[in-house]
Amino acid sequence: MLVERLTLSGQFLALSRFEPQLFNQPIEFVLANGVTVNISSPGVIQFTPASTSLKDIVLSCGVHGNETAPIEICDDLVSQILRLELSPQHRLLVIFANLPSMDIEKRFVEENLNRLFSGAHFSSASEQNLERQRAKELEQAVANFYTQGNESAQRLHYDLHTAIRASKNDKFAVYPFLHGKQHSLEQLAFLYACGVNTFLLSESPTTTFSYYSSRQFGAHAFTVELGKVQRFGENDMSKFVAVKETLTALIANKELKLPEFSPQKCFIYRVNQVINKHQADFKLHFDSDTPNFTDFEKGHLLASETGAQYRCEFDNEAIVFPNENVAIGQRALLTVVATKI
Ligand SMILES: [Zn+2]
Known part of the structure; x- marks a missing residue:
């Protein structure tokens, strides 16, 4: 049955991509370590530990379907959790965003999903398409996740991408416009531990996924670019060791030895x-x-x-x-x- 397939193989992403009908109805089950698993739709999986969670973490990937490295990283994290190799200590929502565009190895099918959040998906029936439907569905998934959490929990959202072209600064993060709120140096230190040394401070509202979580839910949210686009299986995973280890430590609540944020070591742009x-x-x-x-x-x-x-x-x-x-x-x-x- 489905729960056994998931917990034995850990292959949530593969089942979401190739047998999405399995997840037409929401599913809930509990792992042997007490972690509750909720699957609300293909590609959207939530983990809730039995103990009180101090952080509500959203990891999203595949907003652009050909940006494979973050998809492979998240697939592996989810697989480890399902197979009890990694035990999440915080509430965690993992989103594989644009499943159909992964199949065609394109950024998107009809429309750039990362321009459709904060209600930009709203459209007349004639403009309806898969990406607009998915943007609405993902907004709802994130809204449910944060609003059902502990009110005092720290809200985090890392939307993981890779860029179309090479970058002089291999890994960089876009910090959404904060409408006057302070930038978090602790978050910059966390991203630095992931290998990100370049930060781009946005100064206007936008329709990206990370801005949505930042603006609507006060989450520390970032669009994180982890390198250059490669095909599935062709990523040099050694380039992603730091980000994977740091995300794993965050999920498992292992001590993150974050150095104090040092602006001298980073490039900060507006x-x-x-x-x-x-x-x-x-x-x-x-x-x-x-x-x-x-x-x-x-x-x-x-x-x-x-x-x-x-x-x-x-x-x-x-x-x-x-x-x-x-x-x-x-x-x-x-x-x-x-x-x-
Ligand atoms: Zn992207």
Whole structure:
């Protein structure tokens, strides 16, 4: 039966991808170590330890289906928990977000899921698609998870990605706009222990998954970029040892030996320009393999389209997430400049 298949094999992700009908009805069962497992839909699994939980942790991956390394990391963590090799000491929700896009090895099927949160999925019936339905479902899963937790629990959400292109700074995190709240140095130290040394402070609301958890539930939430996209099975997992060990320690409530956060060891940027594509002829003026965080001088032409040119406004203004192939109206490029925290 299903519970035995899950606990013997640990293969929740594989069953979610290839036999999703198994999870059409919510399922609940208890592991031998007292941890309650709830599966609310394919790819969404919650673990609740018997003891009181001080942290409510959301780990999400596969918001972009071809970003395989975080999917493999989360798959392994879930498998270890189901097979009793890892015992979560905090409430934990693991989300494998865009299952159909994993099958086609694409970022998404019809629409970028990470532009559909905070209600952006709302649409007329004619615009309905899998990603919009999934965004709504995932919002609900996160809302249920946090609101059913202990009110004093610390809320965390790490949304794990890999970038399309190489980066001068291999691992980096986007800190959502906090609407005036203080940035958490403890969280930056945690991410640093995961191997992240570059932080990008967002300064405006957005429709990403991490902003949703941050804004709606006051979670410490981050979009974490762990390296470059590779196919399933082709990731050099040695590059992910630090992040996996640190996440494992967090889940198991092992002592995290976090060094005090040291800004000198890190690169901290703020977003300067959000450049959206308005015309079909939108074009980037640098090579397609230019790494993220490559910087240019003030006045340098970064992109153009009919009726507009986009230039650096500062010396050492750097590019992040360039993609001229986005749909019209979507973000084609961010620029960032160094800042202090
Ligand atoms: Zn991504």
